[in-house]
Amino acid sequence: MSIVEIENLRKIYAGGFEALKGITLGIEEGEILALLGPNGAGKTTLISTICGITMPGEGTIRVGGHDVVRDFRDARRMIGLVPQEIYLEPFTRVFDTVRFSRGLFGKPKDDAYIEKILRQLSLWDKRESRTQELSGGMKRRVLIAKALAHEPRVLFLDEPTAGVDVELRKDMWDVVAELKSSGVTIILTTHYIEEAEAIADRVGVINGGELLLVEDKDVLMARFGQKELHIEITEPLSEMPAALADRGLRLSEDGRMLSYTFVSTGERTGITALLNDIAQAGLVMCDLRTEESSLEEIFVSLVKEGVV
Amino acid sequence: MNWKAIWAIYASEMTRFFRTLAQSFLSPVLSTSLYFVVFGAAIGSRIDQVDGVSYAAFIVPGLVMLSVITQSITNGAFGIYFPKFVGTIYELLSAPVNFLEVVVGFVGAAATKALFIGVVILATSTFFVDLTVQHPLAMVAFLVLTCLSFALLGFIIGIWAENFEQLQLVPLLIVTPLVFLGGSFYSISMLPPFWQTVTLFNPVVYLISGFRWAFFGVADVPVGFSLLAITGFACICLAAVWWIFRTGWRIRN
Numbered sequence: 178m179s180i181v182e183i184e185n186l187r188k189i190y191a192g193g194f195e196a197l198k199g200i201t202l203g204i205e206e207g208e209i210l211a212l213l214g215p216n217g218a219g220k221t222t223l224i225s226t227i228c229g230i231t232m233p234g235e236g237t238i239r240v241g242g243h244d245v246v247r248d249f250r251d252a253r254r255m256i257g258l259v260p261q262e263i264y265l266e267p268f269t270r271v272f273d274t275v276r277f278s279r280g281l282f283g284k285p286k287d288d289a290y291i292e293k294i295l296r297q298l299s300l301w302d303k304r305e306s307r308t309q310e311l312s313g314g315m316k317r318r319v320l321i322a323k324a325l326a327h328e329p330r331v332l333f334l335d336e337p338t339a340g341v342d343v344e345l346r347k348d349m350w351d352v353v354a355e356l357k358s359s360g361v362t363i364i365l366t367t368h369y370i371e372e373a374e375a376i377a378d379r380v381g382v383i384n385g386g387e388l389l390l391v392e393d394k395d396v397l398m399a400r401f402g403q404k405e406l407h408i409e410i411t412e413p414l415s416e417m418p419a420a421l422a423d424r425g426l427r428l429s430e431d432g433r434m435l436s437y438t439f440v441s442t443g444e445r446t447g448i449t450a451l452l453n454d455i456a457q458a459g460l461v462m463c464d465l466r467t468e469e470s471s472l473e474e475i476f477v478s479l480v481k482e483g484v485v
Numbered sequence: 486m487n488w489k490a491i492w493a494i495y496a497s498e499m500t501r502f503f504r505t506l507a508q509s510f511l512s513p514v515l516s517t518s519l520y521f522v523v524f525g526a527a528i529g530s531r532i533d534q535v536d537g538v539s540y541a542a543f544i545v546p547g548l549v550m551l552s553v554i555t556q557s558i559t560n561g562a563f564g565i566y567f568p569k570f571v572g573t574i575y576e577l578l579s580a581p582v583n584f585l586e587v588v589v590g591f592v593g594a595a596a597t598k599a600l601f602i603g604v605v606i607l608a609t610s611t612f613f614v615d616l617t618v619q620h621p622l623a624m625v626a627f628l629v630l631t632c633l634s635f636a637l638l639g640f641i642i643g644i645w646a647e648n649f650e651q652l653q654l655v656p657l658l659i660v661t662p663l664v665f666l667g668g669s670f671y672s673i674s675m676l677p678p679f680w681q682t683v684t685l686f687n688p689v690v691y692l693i694s695g696f697r698w699a700f701f702g703v704a705d706v707p708v709g710f711s712l713l714a715i716t717g718f719a720c721i722c723l724a725a726v727w728w729i730f731r732t733g734w735r736i737r738n
Contacts, residue, residue: 228578228579229578229579230575230578230579232733249581250487250581251581252581253579253580253581254581256579258575258576258579260572260575262572264571264572264573264575264576265571265573266567266568266571266573267571268501268504269497273497273500277493277496277497278576279493280489280490280492280493280496281489281490281493281494281576281577281580281582282490282580282581283487283489283490283581283582284489285489323576
Protein backbone atom coordinates (compact mmCIF):
# COMPACT_ATOMS: atom_id res chain seq x y z
CA MET A 178 0.00 0.00 0.00
CA SER A 179 1.27 3.47 -0.89
CA ILE A 180 1.86 5.82 2.04
CA VAL A 181 0.00 8.59 0.17
CA GLU A 182 -2.91 7.60 -2.07
CA ILE A 183 -4.66 10.23 -4.14
CA GLU A 184 -7.69 9.23 -6.19
CA ASN A 185 -9.36 11.38 -8.79
CA LEU A 186 -8.69 14.62 -6.92
CA ARG A 187 -10.41 17.70 -8.29
CA LYS A 188 -10.27 21.24 -6.99
CA ILE A 189 -12.23 24.16 -8.35
CA TYR A 190 -11.62 27.54 -6.71
CA ALA A 191 -14.48 29.91 -5.90
CA GLY A 192 -13.80 31.93 -9.07
CA GLY A 193 -14.41 28.83 -11.20
CA PHE A 194 -10.73 28.10 -11.90
CA GLU A 195 -10.12 24.35 -12.02
CA ALA A 196 -6.73 23.97 -10.33
CA LEU A 197 -6.68 20.16 -10.19
CA LYS A 198 -8.39 18.07 -12.85
CA GLY A 199 -8.76 14.58 -11.46
CA ILE A 200 -5.32 13.63 -10.13
CA THR A 201 -4.60 10.01 -9.20
CA LEU A 202 -1.22 9.29 -7.66
CA GLY A 203 0.37 6.83 -5.25
CA ILE A 204 3.51 7.75 -3.31
CA GLU A 205 5.61 4.92 -1.92
CA GLU A 206 7.12 4.93 1.55
CA GLY A 207 10.74 6.04 1.69
CA GLU A 208 10.92 7.51 -1.80
CA ILE A 209 11.63 11.05 -2.96
CA LEU A 210 9.03 12.15 -5.46
CA ALA A 211 9.59 15.38 -7.34
CA LEU A 212 6.56 17.11 -8.78
CA LEU A 213 7.82 19.03 -11.75
CA GLY A 214 5.83 21.76 -13.43
CA PRO A 215 5.80 25.43 -14.38
CA ASN A 216 4.28 28.19 -12.24
CA GLY A 217 0.53 27.80 -11.91
CA ALA A 218 0.61 24.10 -12.81
CA GLY A 219 -1.24 23.07 -9.65
CA LYS A 220 1.73 21.83 -7.61
CA THR A 221 1.07 24.01 -4.56
CA THR A 222 -2.68 23.38 -4.72
CA LEU A 223 -2.03 19.63 -4.71
CA ILE A 224 0.27 19.85 -1.69
CA SER A 225 -2.02 22.30 0.13
CA THR A 226 -4.99 20.01 -0.37
CA ILE A 227 -3.17 16.98 1.00
CA CYS A 228 -1.97 18.97 4.02
CA GLY A 229 -5.34 20.52 4.89
CA ILE A 230 -4.69 24.14 3.92
CA THR A 231 -7.02 24.00 0.93
CA MET A 232 -10.35 22.22 1.05
CA PRO A 233 -10.50 19.29 -1.36
CA GLY A 234 -13.23 19.29 -4.01
CA GLU A 235 -13.98 15.81 -5.33
CA GLY A 236 -11.88 12.71 -4.82
CA THR A 237 -10.10 11.15 -1.86
CA ILE A 238 -6.69 11.50 -0.27
CA ARG A 239 -5.34 8.99 2.23
CA VAL A 240 -2.10 9.30 4.15
CA GLY A 241 -0.98 6.11 5.88
CA GLY A 242 -4.48 4.78 5.20
CA HIS A 243 -6.16 7.73 6.94
CA ASP A 244 -8.59 9.91 4.99
CA VAL A 245 -7.34 13.51 5.21
CA VAL A 246 -10.85 14.88 5.77
CA ARG A 247 -12.68 12.29 7.88
CA ASP A 248 -9.65 11.13 9.81
CA PHE A 249 -7.72 14.40 9.66
CA ARG A 250 -5.97 14.08 13.01
CA ASP A 251 -4.24 10.77 12.25
CA ALA A 252 -3.50 11.83 8.67
CA ARG A 253 -1.98 15.18 9.63
CA ARG A 254 0.13 13.71 12.43
CA MET A 255 2.04 11.85 9.73
CA ILE A 256 2.63 14.92 7.58
CA GLY A 257 5.19 17.70 7.77
CA LEU A 258 4.89 20.71 5.48
CA VAL A 259 7.53 23.19 4.42
CA PRO A 260 5.76 26.02 2.59
CA GLN A 261 7.08 27.78 -0.47
CA GLU A 262 7.19 31.23 1.13
CA ILE A 263 9.16 31.86 4.31
CA TYR A 264 6.44 32.17 6.92
CA LEU A 265 7.95 32.76 10.36
CA GLU A 266 7.03 34.98 13.28
CA PRO A 267 9.85 37.53 13.24
CA PHE A 268 10.37 37.94 16.99
CA THR A 269 10.24 34.28 18.00
CA ARG A 270 13.43 32.43 18.83
CA VAL A 271 14.45 29.42 16.72
CA PHE A 272 14.22 26.86 19.52
CA ASP A 273 10.87 28.20 20.73
CA THR A 274 9.24 28.15 17.33
CA VAL A 275 10.34 24.55 16.68
CA ARG A 276 9.12 23.51 20.11
CA PHE A 277 5.80 25.24 19.40
CA SER A 278 5.38 23.17 16.22
CA ARG A 279 5.95 19.95 18.13
CA GLY A 280 3.33 20.89 20.72
CA LEU A 281 0.85 21.98 18.06
CA PHE A 282 0.96 18.48 16.59
CA GLY A 283 0.19 17.01 20.00
CA LYS A 284 3.62 15.54 20.72
CA PRO A 285 5.02 15.55 24.26
CA LYS A 286 7.86 17.95 24.98
CA ASP A 287 11.20 16.49 23.91
CA ASP A 288 13.97 19.09 23.85
CA ALA A 289 16.59 16.43 23.13
CA TYR A 290 14.82 15.57 19.86
CA ILE A 291 14.58 19.24 18.91
CA GLU A 292 18.30 19.59 19.62
CA LYS A 293 18.94 16.64 17.29
CA ILE A 294 16.97 18.24 14.45
CA LEU A 295 18.58 21.63 14.93
CA ARG A 296 22.04 20.04 14.89
CA GLN A 297 21.16 18.02 11.80
CA LEU A 298 20.12 21.23 10.03
CA SER A 299 23.16 23.19 11.33
CA LEU A 300 20.89 25.48 13.33
CA TRP A 301 21.98 24.61 16.84
CA ASP A 302 24.25 27.65 17.13
CA LYS A 303 21.31 29.84 16.15
CA ARG A 304 18.80 28.34 18.59
CA GLU A 305 18.56 31.52 20.65
CA SER A 306 18.39 33.86 17.63
CA ARG A 307 15.17 35.52 16.65
CA THR A 308 14.03 34.30 13.25
CA GLN A 309 14.19 37.82 11.79
CA GLU A 310 17.95 37.84 12.43
CA LEU A 311 18.59 34.82 10.18
CA SER A 312 19.61 34.68 6.52
CA GLY A 313 17.16 33.40 3.90
CA GLY A 314 18.79 29.96 3.78
CA MET A 315 18.70 29.65 7.56
CA LYS A 316 15.04 30.66 7.67
CA ARG A 317 14.22 27.91 5.21
CA ARG A 318 16.05 25.44 7.44
CA VAL A 319 13.99 26.65 10.40
CA LEU A 320 10.85 25.88 8.39
CA ILE A 321 12.20 22.37 7.76
CA ALA A 322 12.99 21.96 11.46
CA LYS A 323 9.44 23.03 12.32
CA ALA A 324 8.02 20.56 9.82
CA LEU A 325 10.15 17.75 11.30
CA ALA A 326 9.47 18.65 14.93
CA HIS A 327 6.60 16.17 15.29
CA GLU A 328 8.50 13.29 13.64
CA PRO A 329 6.39 13.04 10.47
CA ARG A 330 6.67 10.09 8.10
CA VAL A 331 5.88 12.16 5.03
CA LEU A 332 7.49 15.52 4.36
CA PHE A 333 6.21 17.95 1.74
CA LEU A 334 8.68 20.54 0.49
CA ASP A 335 7.02 23.16 -1.67
CA GLU A 336 9.69 24.65 -3.94
CA PRO A 337 12.46 24.35 -1.35
CA THR A 338 15.01 26.05 -3.56
CA ALA A 339 12.92 28.77 -5.24
CA GLY A 340 14.93 31.98 -5.20
CA VAL A 341 17.88 30.29 -3.50
CA ASP A 342 21.40 30.68 -4.87
CA VAL A 343 23.32 27.74 -6.34
CA GLU A 344 25.37 26.99 -3.24
CA LEU A 345 22.35 26.97 -0.96
CA ARG A 346 20.47 24.83 -3.44
CA LYS A 347 23.16 22.14 -3.26
CA ASP A 348 23.08 22.50 0.49
CA MET A 349 19.33 21.91 0.49
CA TRP A 350 19.76 18.82 -1.69
CA ASP A 351 22.17 17.41 0.89
CA VAL A 352 19.61 18.06 3.62
CA VAL A 353 16.94 16.25 1.60
CA ALA A 354 19.25 13.28 0.98
CA GLU A 355 19.99 13.06 4.68
CA LEU A 356 16.28 13.17 5.53
CA LYS A 357 15.62 10.38 3.11
CA SER A 358 18.29 8.24 4.74
CA SER A 359 16.48 8.71 8.04
CA GLY A 360 13.44 7.03 6.48
CA VAL A 361 11.20 10.02 5.72
CA THR A 362 9.15 9.95 2.52
CA ILE A 363 9.69 13.23 0.69
CA ILE A 364 7.52 14.95 -1.87
CA LEU A 365 8.95 18.13 -3.30
CA THR A 366 7.76 20.48 -5.98
CA THR A 367 10.11 22.25 -8.29
CA HIS A 368 10.29 23.83 -11.68
CA TYR A 369 13.94 22.98 -12.12
CA ILE A 370 14.61 19.81 -14.11
CA GLU A 371 18.12 19.55 -12.68
CA GLU A 372 16.71 19.58 -9.17
CA ALA A 373 14.43 16.64 -9.91
CA GLU A 374 17.38 14.94 -11.56
CA ALA A 375 19.71 15.54 -8.61
CA ILE A 376 17.55 14.24 -5.78
CA ALA A 377 14.38 12.44 -6.86
CA ASP A 378 13.71 8.72 -7.19
CA ARG A 379 10.57 9.33 -9.21
CA VAL A 380 9.35 12.38 -11.07
CA GLY A 381 5.77 13.44 -11.66
CA VAL A 382 5.13 16.02 -14.34
CA ILE A 383 2.19 18.30 -13.67
CA ASN A 384 0.78 21.01 -15.90
CA GLY A 385 -2.57 22.76 -16.14
CA GLY A 386 -3.88 20.85 -13.13
CA GLU A 387 -3.20 17.47 -14.73
CA LEU A 388 -0.59 14.89 -13.88
CA LEU A 389 0.94 14.22 -17.28
CA LEU A 390 3.05 11.29 -16.13
CA VAL A 391 4.92 9.74 -13.22
CA GLU A 392 8.10 7.87 -14.06
CA ASP A 393 11.29 6.64 -12.48
CA LYS A 394 13.77 9.46 -12.75
CA ASP A 395 16.22 7.50 -14.90
CA VAL A 396 13.57 6.68 -17.49
CA LEU A 397 12.34 10.22 -17.60
CA MET A 398 15.76 11.83 -17.75
CA ALA A 399 16.69 9.68 -20.71
CA ARG A 400 13.68 11.15 -22.44
CA PHE A 401 14.12 14.69 -21.21
CA GLY A 402 17.88 14.72 -21.15
CA GLN A 403 18.44 15.62 -24.78
CA LYS A 404 20.89 18.42 -25.18
CA GLU A 405 22.30 20.36 -28.10
CA LEU A 406 26.02 21.06 -28.36
CA HIS A 407 26.85 24.10 -30.50
CA ILE A 408 30.42 24.37 -31.74
CA GLU A 409 31.52 27.66 -33.28
CA ILE A 410 34.43 27.51 -35.69
CA THR A 411 36.76 30.30 -36.77
CA GLU A 412 36.65 29.74 -40.57
CA PRO A 413 33.22 29.29 -42.18
CA LEU A 414 32.61 26.01 -44.05
CA SER A 415 30.80 25.68 -47.32
CA GLU A 416 30.02 22.02 -46.71
CA MET A 417 30.49 19.37 -44.04
CA PRO A 418 34.01 17.81 -44.21
CA ALA A 419 33.92 14.16 -45.33
CA ALA A 420 35.62 12.99 -42.09
CA LEU A 421 32.66 14.31 -40.10
CA ALA A 422 29.89 13.28 -42.50
CA ASP A 423 28.64 10.31 -40.47
CA ARG A 424 28.85 12.11 -37.09
CA GLY A 425 25.23 13.33 -37.07
CA LEU A 426 26.35 16.94 -37.13
CA ARG A 427 24.35 19.80 -38.61
CA LEU A 428 25.98 22.79 -40.27
CA SER A 429 24.45 26.23 -39.87
CA GLU A 430 23.60 28.32 -42.96
CA ASP A 431 26.49 30.74 -42.44
CA GLY A 432 28.84 27.75 -42.09
CA ARG A 433 30.20 28.90 -38.72
CA MET A 434 28.30 26.60 -36.40
CA LEU A 435 28.18 22.82 -35.99
CA SER A 436 25.35 21.39 -33.88
CA TYR A 437 25.17 17.98 -32.23
CA THR A 438 22.31 16.37 -30.29
CA PHE A 439 23.12 14.02 -27.40
CA VAL A 440 21.62 12.53 -24.24
CA SER A 441 23.27 14.13 -21.22
CA THR A 442 22.29 11.37 -18.80
CA GLY A 443 23.84 8.65 -20.96
CA GLU A 444 27.23 7.26 -19.93
CA ARG A 445 28.64 7.82 -23.41
CA THR A 446 27.66 11.07 -25.01
CA GLY A 447 30.19 10.79 -27.84
CA ILE A 448 31.39 14.32 -27.24
CA THR A 449 35.05 13.49 -26.59
CA ALA A 450 35.41 11.50 -29.81
CA LEU A 451 33.51 14.15 -31.73
CA LEU A 452 35.76 16.97 -30.55
CA ASN A 453 38.83 14.88 -31.42
CA ASP A 454 37.49 14.27 -34.91
CA ILE A 455 36.73 17.97 -35.42
CA ALA A 456 40.28 18.88 -34.38
CA GLN A 457 41.74 16.19 -36.65
CA ALA A 458 39.68 17.51 -39.55
CA GLY A 459 41.69 20.71 -39.14
CA LEU A 460 38.83 22.87 -37.87
CA VAL A 461 39.62 25.47 -35.22
CA MET A 462 36.97 25.83 -32.55
CA CYS A 463 36.42 29.23 -30.92
CA ASP A 464 33.38 28.61 -28.74
CA LEU A 465 31.32 25.77 -27.28
CA ARG A 466 27.94 25.90 -25.60
CA THR A 467 25.15 23.49 -24.72
CA GLU A 468 21.41 24.03 -24.64
CA GLU A 469 18.67 21.90 -23.15
CA SER A 470 14.98 21.81 -23.84
CA SER A 471 12.95 24.11 -21.64
CA LEU A 472 10.25 22.69 -19.42
CA GLU A 473 7.62 24.21 -21.67
CA GLU A 474 9.09 22.44 -24.71
CA ILE A 475 9.02 19.19 -22.79
CA PHE A 476 5.37 19.70 -21.89
CA VAL A 477 4.55 20.42 -25.49
CA SER A 478 6.33 17.26 -26.58
CA LEU A 479 4.59 15.24 -23.85
CA VAL A 480 1.19 16.44 -24.95
CA LYS A 481 2.09 15.77 -28.60
CA GLU A 482 3.13 12.25 -27.68
CA GLY A 483 -0.38 11.76 -26.40
CA VAL A 484 0.62 10.92 -22.87
CA VAL A 485 -2.46 12.66 -21.49
CA MET B 486 -9.04 17.01 22.58
CA ASN B 487 -5.49 17.82 21.58
CA TRP B 488 -4.57 19.44 24.91
CA LYS B 489 -0.91 19.75 24.01
CA ALA B 490 -1.84 21.82 20.95
CA ILE B 491 -4.09 24.06 23.02
CA TRP B 492 -1.28 24.57 25.51
CA ALA B 493 1.25 25.25 22.71
CA ILE B 494 -0.98 28.00 21.25
CA TYR B 495 -1.82 29.42 24.68
CA ALA B 496 1.78 29.45 25.90
CA SER B 497 3.09 30.99 22.69
CA GLU B 498 0.47 33.78 22.87
CA MET B 499 1.25 34.44 26.52
CA THR B 500 4.97 34.61 25.73
CA ARG B 501 4.21 37.48 23.36
CA PHE B 502 2.30 39.21 26.16
CA PHE B 503 5.09 38.81 28.69
CA ARG B 504 7.66 39.99 26.16
CA THR B 505 6.03 43.41 26.37
CA LEU B 506 5.02 43.17 30.02
CA ALA B 507 5.99 46.70 31.01
CA GLN B 508 3.93 48.09 28.16
CA SER B 509 1.01 45.75 28.93
CA PHE B 510 1.13 46.70 32.60
CA LEU B 511 1.96 50.40 32.58
CA SER B 512 -0.51 51.54 29.97
CA PRO B 513 -3.71 50.47 31.81
CA VAL B 514 -2.35 51.70 35.16
CA LEU B 515 -1.61 55.10 33.67
CA SER B 516 -4.93 55.47 31.82
CA THR B 517 -6.93 54.34 34.88
CA SER B 518 -5.09 56.80 37.09
CA LEU B 519 -5.92 59.58 34.62
CA TYR B 520 -9.59 58.63 34.62
CA PHE B 521 -9.62 58.76 38.42
CA VAL B 522 -7.91 62.12 38.50
CA VAL B 523 -10.25 63.64 35.91
CA PHE B 524 -13.57 61.90 36.57
CA GLY B 525 -13.10 60.85 40.16
CA ALA B 526 -11.31 63.79 41.77
CA ALA B 527 -11.91 66.82 39.51
CA ILE B 528 -15.45 66.19 38.22
CA GLY B 529 -16.57 63.58 40.75
CA SER B 530 -16.16 65.94 43.68
CA ARG B 531 -18.99 68.07 42.20
CA ILE B 532 -21.32 65.12 41.66
CA ASP B 533 -23.55 63.73 44.39
CA GLN B 534 -23.57 60.10 45.22
CA VAL B 535 -25.07 57.83 42.61
CA ASP B 536 -27.37 55.11 43.95
CA GLY B 537 -25.84 55.68 47.39
CA VAL B 538 -22.27 55.19 46.14
CA SER B 539 -19.59 57.89 45.81
CA TYR B 540 -19.08 58.85 42.16
CA ALA B 541 -15.39 57.90 42.20
CA ALA B 542 -16.29 54.39 43.38
CA PHE B 543 -19.33 54.22 41.08
CA ILE B 544 -17.17 54.51 37.94
CA VAL B 545 -14.75 51.71 38.95
CA PRO B 546 -16.79 48.81 37.47
CA GLY B 547 -17.38 50.81 34.28
CA LEU B 548 -13.69 51.63 33.97
CA VAL B 549 -12.71 48.01 34.46
CA MET B 550 -15.28 46.90 31.86
CA LEU B 551 -14.14 49.59 29.42
CA SER B 552 -10.54 48.32 29.53
CA VAL B 553 -11.41 44.64 29.73
CA ILE B 554 -13.74 44.78 26.72
CA THR B 555 -11.27 46.78 24.65
CA GLN B 556 -8.32 44.57 25.64
CA SER B 557 -10.24 41.33 25.02
CA ILE B 558 -11.21 42.42 21.54
CA THR B 559 -7.78 43.81 20.66
CA ASN B 560 -5.87 40.77 21.92
CA GLY B 561 -8.36 38.31 20.45
CA ALA B 562 -8.24 40.02 17.07
CA PHE B 563 -4.47 40.48 16.95
CA GLY B 564 -3.76 36.92 18.13
CA ILE B 565 -5.30 35.32 15.04
CA TYR B 566 -4.70 38.21 12.63
CA PHE B 567 -0.93 38.14 13.14
CA PRO B 568 -0.47 34.52 11.89
CA LYS B 569 -2.65 35.46 8.92
CA PHE B 570 -0.54 38.55 8.30
CA VAL B 571 2.88 36.84 8.51
CA GLY B 572 1.61 33.63 6.88
CA THR B 573 2.24 31.26 9.79
CA ILE B 574 -1.46 30.33 9.77
CA TYR B 575 -0.47 27.52 7.38
CA GLU B 576 0.84 25.65 10.39
CA LEU B 577 -2.47 25.89 12.27
CA LEU B 578 -4.40 24.76 9.21
CA SER B 579 -2.16 21.74 8.60
CA ALA B 580 -1.97 20.68 12.26
CA PRO B 581 -4.13 17.91 13.77
CA VAL B 582 -6.32 20.40 15.61
CA ASN B 583 -10.00 21.24 15.28
CA PHE B 584 -11.63 24.66 15.49
CA LEU B 585 -12.42 24.35 19.17
CA GLU B 586 -8.80 23.71 20.11
CA VAL B 587 -7.55 26.67 18.08
CA VAL B 588 -10.23 28.89 19.62
CA VAL B 589 -9.57 27.72 23.18
CA GLY B 590 -5.84 28.42 22.73
CA PHE B 591 -6.14 31.88 21.19
CA VAL B 592 -9.25 33.10 22.98
CA GLY B 593 -8.07 31.67 26.30
CA ALA B 594 -4.82 33.63 25.98
CA ALA B 595 -6.57 36.84 24.91
CA ALA B 596 -9.05 36.51 27.80
CA THR B 597 -6.21 35.85 30.27
CA LYS B 598 -4.41 38.99 29.16
CA ALA B 599 -7.61 41.06 29.49
CA LEU B 600 -8.33 39.52 32.87
CA PHE B 601 -4.82 40.37 34.03
CA ILE B 602 -5.30 43.97 32.96
CA GLY B 603 -8.75 44.08 34.62
CA VAL B 604 -7.21 42.94 37.90
CA VAL B 605 -4.42 45.52 37.55
CA ILE B 606 -7.00 48.28 37.06
CA LEU B 607 -9.01 47.09 40.05
CA ALA B 608 -5.86 47.07 42.16
CA THR B 609 -4.95 50.56 40.92
CA SER B 610 -8.41 51.88 41.78
CA THR B 611 -7.96 50.89 45.42
CA PHE B 612 -5.33 53.65 45.65
CA PHE B 613 -8.03 56.21 44.82
CA VAL B 614 -11.25 54.88 46.38
CA ASP B 615 -12.42 52.57 49.15
CA LEU B 616 -13.83 49.59 47.37
CA THR B 617 -15.96 46.82 48.77
CA VAL B 618 -17.25 43.93 46.73
CA GLN B 619 -20.61 42.64 47.91
CA HIS B 620 -20.77 39.61 45.59
CA PRO B 621 -17.19 38.53 44.84
CA LEU B 622 -18.16 35.33 43.05
CA ALA B 623 -20.54 37.16 40.73
CA MET B 624 -17.86 39.77 40.09
CA VAL B 625 -15.35 37.11 39.04
CA ALA B 626 -18.00 35.36 36.91
CA PHE B 627 -18.93 38.59 35.09
CA LEU B 628 -15.29 39.49 34.57
CA VAL B 629 -14.34 36.07 33.20
CA LEU B 630 -17.43 35.81 30.97
CA THR B 631 -16.84 39.29 29.58
CA CYS B 632 -13.17 38.54 28.88
CA LEU B 633 -14.06 35.28 27.13
CA SER B 634 -16.99 36.50 25.06
CA PHE B 635 -15.30 39.68 23.85
CA ALA B 636 -12.08 37.79 23.12
CA LEU B 637 -14.27 35.55 20.93
CA LEU B 638 -15.67 38.63 19.19
CA GLY B 639 -12.09 39.84 18.73
CA PHE B 640 -11.14 36.46 17.24
CA ILE B 641 -13.94 36.83 14.67
CA ILE B 642 -12.77 40.36 13.84
CA GLY B 643 -9.21 39.07 13.46
CA ILE B 644 -10.34 36.47 10.94
CA TRP B 645 -12.54 38.94 9.09
CA ALA B 646 -9.92 41.71 8.91
CA GLU B 647 -7.83 41.88 5.78
CA ASN B 648 -5.59 44.73 6.93
CA PHE B 649 -4.59 46.60 10.07
CA GLU B 650 -7.15 49.37 9.42
CA GLN B 651 -10.02 46.90 9.47
CA LEU B 652 -8.56 45.39 12.63
CA GLN B 653 -9.07 48.76 14.36
CA LEU B 654 -12.39 49.57 12.72
CA VAL B 655 -14.84 47.57 14.83
CA PRO B 656 -13.29 48.38 18.23
CA LEU B 657 -13.06 52.06 17.34
CA LEU B 658 -16.38 52.66 15.60
CA ILE B 659 -18.69 50.25 17.37
CA VAL B 660 -17.29 48.97 20.64
CA THR B 661 -15.93 52.20 22.14
CA PRO B 662 -19.22 54.11 21.61
CA LEU B 663 -21.22 51.18 22.96
CA VAL B 664 -19.07 50.99 26.06
CA PHE B 665 -19.06 54.74 26.66
CA LEU B 666 -22.84 54.92 26.18
CA GLY B 667 -23.36 51.75 28.19
CA GLY B 668 -23.32 53.44 31.56
CA SER B 669 -19.60 53.30 32.33
CA PHE B 670 -19.66 56.76 33.86
CA TYR B 671 -23.33 57.20 34.75
CA SER B 672 -26.43 55.33 35.81
CA ILE B 673 -28.91 55.04 32.96
CA SER B 674 -31.57 56.28 35.38
CA MET B 675 -29.92 59.71 34.93
CA LEU B 676 -31.03 59.76 31.28
CA PRO B 677 -34.39 61.11 29.98
CA PRO B 678 -36.98 58.28 29.62
CA PHE B 679 -36.67 58.08 25.83
CA TRP B 680 -32.90 57.57 25.94
CA GLN B 681 -33.27 55.09 28.75
CA THR B 682 -35.36 52.93 26.39
CA VAL B 683 -32.84 53.34 23.54
CA THR B 684 -30.00 52.43 25.88
CA LEU B 685 -31.65 49.13 26.73
CA PHE B 686 -30.79 47.97 23.18
CA ASN B 687 -27.11 48.41 23.99
CA PRO B 688 -25.82 45.02 25.17
CA VAL B 689 -22.96 46.59 27.11
CA VAL B 690 -25.49 48.19 29.48
CA TYR B 691 -26.35 44.73 30.80
CA LEU B 692 -22.70 43.87 31.38
CA ILE B 693 -21.78 47.02 33.21
CA SER B 694 -24.99 46.94 35.23
CA GLY B 695 -24.41 43.34 36.29
CA PHE B 696 -20.78 44.00 37.10
CA ARG B 697 -21.69 47.07 39.15
CA TRP B 698 -24.32 45.03 41.01
CA ALA B 699 -21.57 42.60 42.05
CA PHE B 700 -19.75 45.52 43.68
CA PHE B 701 -22.51 47.67 45.21
CA GLY B 702 -25.68 45.57 45.06
CA VAL B 703 -27.43 48.15 42.87
CA ALA B 704 -28.19 47.67 39.16
CA ASP B 705 -29.91 49.43 36.26
CA VAL B 706 -31.35 46.15 34.96
CA PRO B 707 -32.10 42.90 36.84
CA VAL B 708 -28.90 40.90 37.31
CA GLY B 709 -30.47 37.77 35.78
CA PHE B 710 -30.87 39.69 32.50
CA SER B 711 -27.24 40.69 32.66
CA LEU B 712 -26.10 37.11 33.07
CA LEU B 713 -28.40 35.96 30.28
CA ALA B 714 -27.15 38.70 27.97
CA ILE B 715 -23.47 37.91 28.40
CA THR B 716 -24.02 34.13 28.11
CA GLY B 717 -26.16 34.63 25.01
CA PHE B 718 -23.52 36.88 23.47
CA ALA B 719 -20.80 34.28 24.13
CA CYS B 720 -22.96 31.58 22.49
CA ILE B 721 -23.58 33.72 19.38
CA CYS B 722 -19.84 34.37 19.03
CA LEU B 723 -19.03 30.69 19.49
CA ALA B 724 -21.57 29.73 16.82
CA ALA B 725 -20.04 32.29 14.45
CA VAL B 726 -16.53 30.89 15.04
CA TRP B 727 -17.80 27.34 14.51
CA TRP B 728 -19.33 28.42 11.17
CA ILE B 729 -16.08 30.16 10.15
CA PHE B 730 -14.02 27.02 10.67
CA ARG B 731 -16.64 24.79 9.10
CA THR B 732 -16.73 26.82 5.91
CA GLY B 733 -13.12 27.99 5.98
CA TRP B 734 -14.31 31.60 5.52
CA ARG B 735 -11.33 33.91 5.08
CA ILE B 736 -8.87 31.25 6.29
CA ARG B 737 -8.97 28.33 3.85
CA ASN B 738 -9.09 28.59 0.09
